[in-house]
Amino acid sequence: MKLNVKDMDIATGGPLVAILNGKDAGKLDIHNMDRIKIKKGRKIETVALNITESSKTVPVGSIGVYEEVLDSLKLKNKDKVTINLTRKPLSIEFIKKKLDGKSLSKKEIDQIVWDIVHNKLSAPELTFFVAACYTNLVSISETIMLTRAMARHGDILNLDKYPVIDKHSIGGIPGNRTTMVLVPIIAASGLTIPKTSSRSITSPAGTADTMEVLAKVSFPIKKMKRIIAKTNGCIVWGGSLNLAPADDKIINVEKTLEIDAESQLLASIMAKKYSVSSTHILIDIPIGNGAKVKNKEEALKLKKDFEEIGKKLRKHVKVIITDGSQPIGNGIGPALEARDVLWLLSRDKRRPLDLEKKCVAMAYEIFKMVGIKEGKKKVLKILNSGRAYNKMKEIIRAQQGGIFNPEKIKIGKFKYDVAANKTGIVKRIDNRTISRIARIAGAPLNRGTGIYLYRHVGDKVKKNHKLFTIYSESRQKLEFAKEALKNTNGFVVK
Amino acid sequence: MKLNVKDMDIATGGPLVAILNGKDAGKLDIHNMDRIKIKKGRKIETVALNITESSKTVPVGSIGVYEEVLDSLKLKNKDKVTINLTRKPLSIEFIKKKLDGKSLSKKEIDQIVWDIVHNKLSAPELTFFVAACYTNLVSISETIMLTRAMARHGDILNLDKYPVIDKHSIGGIPGNRTTMVLVPIIAASGLTIPKTSSRSITSPAGTADTMEVLAKVSFPIKKMKRIIAKTNGCIVWGGSLNLAPADDKIINVEKTLEIDAESQLLASIMAKKYSVSSTHILIDIPIGNGAKVKNKEEALKLKKDFEEIGKKLRKHVKVIITDGSQPIGNGIGPALEARDVLWLLSRDKRRPLDLEKKCVAMAYEIFKMVGIKEGKKKVLKILNSGRAYNKMKEIIRAQQGGIFNPEKIKIGKFKYDVAANKTGIVKRIDNRTISRIARIAGAPLNRGTGIYLYRHVGDKVKKNHKLFTIYSESRQKLEFAKEALKNTNGFVVK
Numbered sequence: 005m006k007l008n009v010k011d012m013d014i015a016t017g018g019p020l021v022a023i024l025n026g027k028d029a030g031k032l033d034i035h036n037m038d039r040i041k042i043k044k045g046r047k048i049e050t051v052a053l054n055i056t057e058s059s060k061t062v063p064v065g066s067i068g069v070y071e072e073v074l075d076s077l078k079l080k081n082k083d084k085v086t087i088n089l090t091r092k093p094l095s096i097e098f099i100k101k102k103l104d105g106k107s108l109s110k111k112e113i114d115q116i117v118w119d120i121v122h123n124k125l126s127a128p129e130l131t132f133f134v135a136a137c138y139t140n141l142v143s144i145s146e147t148i149m150l151t152r153a154m155a156r157h158g159d160i161l162n163l164d165k166y167p168v169i170d171k172h173s174i175g176g177i178p179g180n181r182t183t184m185v186l187v188p189i190i191a192a193s194g195l196t197i198p199k200t201s202s203r204s205i206t207s208p209a210g211t212a213d214t215m216e217v218l219a220k221v222s223f224p225i226k227k228m229k230r231i232i233a234k235t236n237g238c239i240v241w242g243g244s245l246n247l248a249p250a251d252d253k254i255i256n257v258e259k260t261l262e263i264d265a266e267s268q269l270l271a272s273i274m275a276k277k278y279s280v281s282s283t284h285i286l287i288d289i290p291i292g293n294g295a296k297v298k299n300k301e302e303a304l305k306l307k308k309d310f311e312e313i314g315k316k317l318r319k320h321v322k323v324i325i326t327d328g329s330q331p332i333g334n335g336i337g338p339a340l341e342a343r344d345v346l347w348l349l350s351r352d353k354r355r356p357l358d359l360e361k362k363c364v365a366m367a368y369e370i371f372k373m374v375g376i377k378e379g380k381k382k383v384l385k386i387l388n389s390g391r392a393y394n395k396m397k398e399i400i401r402a403q404q405g406g407i408f409n410p411e412k413i414k415i416g417k418f419k420y421d422v423a424a425n426k427t428g429i430v431k432r433i434d435n436r437t438i439s440r441i442a443r444i445a446g447a448p449l450n451r452g453t454g455i456y457l458y459r460h461v462g463d464k465v466k467k468n469h470k471l472f473t474i475y476s477e478s479r480q481k482l483e484f485a486k487e488a489l490k491n492t493n494g495f496v497v498k
Numbered sequence: 499m500k501l502n503v504k505d506m507d508i509a510t511g512g513p514l515v516a517i518l519n520g521k522d523a524g525k526l527d528i529h530n531m532d533r534i535k536i537k538k539g540r541k542i543e544t545v546a547l548n549i550t551e552s553s554k555t556v557p558v559g560s561i562g563v564y565e566e567v568l569d570s571l572k573l574k575n576k577d578k579v580t581i582n583l584t585r586k587p588l589s590i591e592f593i594k595k596k597l598d599g600k601s602l603s604k605k606e607i608d609q610i611v612w613d614i615v616h617n618k619l620s621a622p623e624l625t626f627f628v629a630a631c632y633t634n635l636v637s638i639s640e641t642i643m644l645t646r647a648m649a650r651h652g653d654i655l656n657l658d659k660y661p662v663i664d665k666h667s668i669g670g671i672p673g674n675r676t677t678m679v680l681v682p683i684i685a686a687s688g689l690t691i692p693k694t695s696s697r698s699i700t701s702p703a704g705t706a707d708t709m710e711v712l713a714k715v716s717f718p719i720k721k722m723k724r725i726i727a728k729t730n731g732c733i734v735w736g737g738s739l740n741l742a743p744a745d746d747k748i749i750n751v752e753k754t755l756e757i758d759a760e761s762q763l764l765a766s767i768m769a770k771k772y773s774v775s776s777t778h779i780l781i782d783i784p785i786g787n788g789a790k791v792k793n794k795e796e797a798l799k800l801k802k803d804f805e806e807i808g809k810k811l812r813k814h815v816k817v818i819i820t821d822g823s824q825p826i827g828n829g830i831g832p833a834l835e836a837r838d839v840l841w842l843l844s845r846d847k848r849r850p851l852d853l854e855k856k857c858v859a860m861a862y863e864i865f866k867m868v869g870i871k872e873g874k875k876k877v878l879k880i881l882n883s884g885r886a887y888n889k890m891k892e893i894i895r896a897q898q899g900g901i902f903n904p905e906k907i908k909i910g911k912f913k914y915d916v917a918a919n920k921t922g923i924v925k926r927i928d929n930r931t932i933s934r935i936a937r938i939a940g941a942p943l944n945r946g947t948g949i950y951l952y953r954h955v956g957d958k959v960k961k962n963h964k965l966f967t968i969y970s971e972s973r974q975k976l977e978f979a980k981e982a983l984k985n986t987n988g989f990v991v992k
Contacts, residue, residue: 017550135626257622261622261623
């Protein structure tokens with residue numbers, strides 16, 4: 005069948021989709037979600053089909069084409085193409101198999117991941133896969149196959165180094181900006197640490213957002229390699245690279261329902277590590293309110309699974325379970341967290357000691373993993389000698405940044421102090437409330453916006469003394485944040 | 499936030515969706531699949547949001563709006579609207595609950611169905627619900643709640659009659675056009691039978707497609723009521739009515755992966771019966787190759803569940819398990835099946851006796867259910883006296899049709915005879931192959947296209963004698979069908 009291209013002027017954000025008028029679809033006995041081959045000259049692309057009954061959307065004799073298909077076939081409006089009915093992607097059968105609770109083979113998982121990466125699955129089809137993995141037990145061996153497949157169907161950063169260090173903190177704790185302290189410490193010690201981080205989705209700041217206050221974070225993989233060659237490390241945004249791209253598409257679907265399949269969490273983290281060729285990986289599982297992992301039992305199960313997957317992937321994996329019951333560090337929000345990090349590295353008096361303690365312990369664990377003796381002493385020496393700070397400056401420079409001085413970081417000019425309503429001891433700080441207030445004030449999009457904490461759990465406080473300050477770049481958003489304080493400010497003082 | 503409406507010129511086919519540029523979404527901290535309230539004057543509609551990074555799709559300051567939202571708010575291109583972030587539909591939480599394997603309450607199921615009917619769920623969200631029902635056990639009491647909710651959130655046909663008869667044959671068997679024989683028999687007996695039927699999805703003909711050869715099948719519910727008042731029955735297309743509309747949306751998602759959740763099958767059938775106020779329902783479960791129900795064990799389980807649901811809904815339900823191992827009747831395809839039906843009712847010699855036998859048995863079951871004695875004798879009398887044929891003519895007339903004479907039905911003019919390749923007995927006829935050939939030849943869209951069988955299982959056949967004829971309205975499609983015969987013609991002769 006010959007048809008005229010109609011540019012729909014919309015991107016699907018992934019899936020390769022075209023739309024056909026119901027009358028044309030009927031002639032070919034094609035149904036919604038069937039696959040067709042679109043041919044233009046020698047170029048061929050297989051796409052999923054939507055059917056419309058409205059000839060305003062797509063008239064008879066035309067085919068509506070979304071941006072992704074337009075790009076793939078280099079089509080223009082009114083181009084002529086031919087179409088043919090073709091088979092559905094092989095992975096549909098395998099997704100159904102998993103939905104029926106059966107185990108998948110390596111080949112089957114590979115095919116699913118390939119189809120995801122190449123946008124061959126429609127949104128409902130991908131959703132069925134995510135639901136199948138969520139509801140039906142995914143074995144450790146399937147998780148490993150999924151990890152390998154996700155990494156393989158994406159770019160791989162090959163570094164001619166051993167060991168290659170990596171770390172990952174599971175999310176949900178405000179602050180907790182360990183990466184930006186650990187990378188300079190590890191890199192300063194001579195070890196290689198090619199760190200990729202994410203942006204915030206629901207938190208007041210991701211590591212990539214925070215690093216971006218000081219330097220650029222989006223680089224092609226070649227440039228990332230050059231930064232590492234120069235400085236032993238980097239702190240870049242994983243989203244700018246094509247590492248395990250299937251993972252991001254799966255996470256997007258999970259976000260719809262805010263679900264987190266354990267197998268998917270494991271595969272997701274390990275695939276990214278696999279993609280950058282890490283050999284020694286430290287995983288930090290904080291537990292507490294608002295954290296992804298709610299209790300010790302869950303954390304221990306996850307620890308066991310991480311270690312087993314690590315072994316099977318021939319990676320050294322060490323898992324630590326840490327306290328995530330309150331924010332870590334004083335600054336919450338990109339600029340305030342970046343300032344904390346630079347204060348810490350430059351040994352400023354105002355540096356957050358809780359964050360420092362955690363980072364020192366983590367660096368020590370990494371040193372232990374690679375057999376460095378007297379690790380704790382060495383970590384402190386790297387910090388106190390200024391070598392970590394110098395390394396951070398090197399990395400910032402290599403990442404085309406220009407801010408090295410914590411005092412140069414711009415903090416939002418509108419502010420509001422929140423005081424204790426009685427004298428006593430801080431018994432609890434609610435992570436979710438603190439995150440929420442910071443986000444309402446404008447974080448992470450307004451980089452200078454956030455919260456600065458003066459007190460942590462266990463600290464004494466007097467009535468009317470400051471608990472924290474909200475900073476905002478917008479007077480209106482600060483008002484919204486003040487409004488949100490009415491129910492609770494997140495602090496329990498007794 | 500004030501925005502300009504951009505008419506996207508596309509219908510989603512259901513879900514209420516708008517698109518915002520990423521930059522505007524960032525300002526409001528809105529994410530993909532979040533919900534916004536769109537306000538235009540006094541009209542407000544809550545919709546799911548997609549985010550685009552392409553300002554070609556939706557520029558900053560605009561909001562892209564799909565047809566469904568456009569209609570709901572009576573918007574025009576370049577209208578000004580205000581938007582606000584709002585909560586996700588309540589049912590998202592309940593879908594997650596079901597995905598976690600928990601039982602849902604009546605209220606929760608009701609909310610999900612309401613949100614489905616009112617297009618409040620996005621395609622992935624609805625997919626998660628279907629997957630949750632498919633993978634996690636849905637109890638009989640949940641199925642009943644789902645049935646009631648699906649019926650209640652749609653139109654209800656209230657008939658001031660008792661009893662009200664209904665029947666349903668579970669699909670997959672070519673031919674098997676029992677409805678078009680049973681409705682006139684039952685209606686001729688004085689009982690009321692408001693039958694709604696479906697169109698074909700993957701078979702060569704649905705009852706609605708076949709009835710449409712003789713009369714109209716799309717009517718509003720008021721008109722359907724008038725037809726029933728006049729003739730005691732009707733044979734109309736369920737899709738033209740708003741009966742249990744959630745069901746159709748759920749089935750659409752199931753089709754993506756060709757899955758069939760048992761609970762959904764039960765609820766789907768029973769909700770449609772509930773909507774037309776039937777009191778006595780005969781369910782026919784054919785088993786055999788290509789049938790929806792594969793074996794006796796499955797059929798017995800389904801029978802038990804149907805009976806239990808019937809009891810809980812206070813309906814008289816009778817389930818019969820029948821032989822579905824080969825096509826029933828001689829004609830396959832709308833016109834050929836309609837001709838079979840009229841031959842049967844007009845007592846023509848060429849009538850298909852297997853279909854007649856089945857229909858007589860089913861009518862007898864229905865008579866038994868309502869306490870009519872000597873039912874079999876009465877059924878045969880209604881048929882042989884011509885009363886059923888006269889009733890069918892009445893119904894055709896009431897449904898604005900004009901074909902009463904089987905010889906007036908147009909059959910495709912291109913034909914091809916398929917002969918036995920040896921002498922022997924027909925051991926098997928493959929339902930799937932017969933359906934496939936008929937569809938490739940153009941059924942059900944080309945009404946006159948299909949297959950006419952001369953032999954059934956157990957019949958003797960001589961080498962080179964005709965097994966069946968393929969009729970087509972298109973010379974090319976007939977060639978395609980002949981091509982498809984190369985592997986197998988569906989007949990096993992031994």
